[in-house]
Amino acid sequence: MALEMRTRCERCGTAELPPDAAARICSYECTFCVACGDAMHAVCPNCGGELVARPRRQAPGRP
Secondary structure, three states: OOOOOOOOOOOOOOOOOOOOOOOEEOOOOOEEOHHHHHHOOOEOOOOOOEOEEOOOOOOOOOO
């Protein structure tokens, strides 16, 4: 089962999270930009889980 690669930070709403961008996720795939993840001390505000680096996926259309 593949991760859902969400493109928006759930805290600040930035649209700067393409599949190859750095982001933070919890085990429920809540997604945050790195700045928000750091500001929340790597704790998901939705479930209380740990926020970790999201694996990067090559963006569609890139060689």
